[in-house]
Amino acid sequence: MMNPVSDQRQGPIRDHLYTYADGKEFEGKTPEEVFTQIYQGNLWENSQSVSGHGSTPEQTAEILRLLPGMLRRLGVKTLIDVPCGDFNWMQHLDLSGIAYTGADIVGELIESHRLKYAREGVQFEHFNLLRDTLGAYDLVFCRDCLVHFSIGDIHRALDNIRTSGSRYLMTTTFTGQTENRDIPTGGWRPLNFQLPPFNFPEPVMLLNEKCTEWDGLFGDKSLGVWRVDA
Structure with missing residues (x-):
């Protein structure tokens, strides 16, 4: 696990980042307003991807290498990627034999994706995980999503996933977080x-x-897979 930052520094630096990204400027806005504002203003300040630093080739190389094999072992034939963001890295994933649905709360992104990326086996939907009814998929892929939600909204999203009839959830988790x-x-x-x-x-x-x-402060950042229908 890559993590050159010492344990003594880790806590204070993470605490600083909580303050830096506490989201207080978004209070009183709907989730759609929040994430549309982030998209339109490139508020995550990355030149390669409006979805942020975590969607760059450098930060997704390990996922692109290992995820196809994981999908095969799980027997995934249908996958919803929510949020799909700007599709910066997912467009390079081997999705052979998988019906892919990219879903996002930002309508402008979906309109653009339908023109640029939609093809047989790849479709895009304007979708609000907190409000719209989720259909049944083999895998709900939910990377870098719930980390941006309030605890209450996370529970709403998880309830939607649990009642969808889907088989697995894959989502971002930090295994060293206390x-x-x-x-x-x-x-x-x-x-x-x-x-x-x-x-x-x-x-x-x-x-x-x-x-x-x-x-390397977040060398524990991982994608965990859990059964939804267990």
Whole structure:
């Protein structure tokens, strides 16, 4: 696991980042307003991807390498990617034999994706995970999403996923995180889904992303897989 930042520095630096990305400027706005504002203003300030630093080739190389094999082992034939963001890295994933649905709360993104990327087996939907009814998929792929939601909105999203009839959830989890803080939706903080208030069991599979952001401060960033229909 890549993590050159010492344990003594880790806590204070992470605390600083919570303050930096606390999302207070988004209070009182709907989730669609929040994420549309982030998209239109490129508020995550990345020149390669409006979806942020985590969607660059460097930060997704390990996922592109390992995820296809994981999907095969899970028997995934239908997948919804929510949020699909700007599709910057997912367009390079081997989706052979998988019906892919990219879903996002930002309508402008979906309109653009339908023109540029839609093809047989690849479709896009304007979708609000907190409001719209989710259909049944083999895998709900939910990377870098719930970390931006308030605790209340995370529970709403998870309830939607649980009642969808889907088989698996794959979502971002930070295995070294020791507490889960609340924020307004639109902010950011790391989450460990095996801790309260979520208390997920051990994941069926775990993919460490080898995240190098902030000099390896988030080397525990992973994609965990859990059964939804268990």
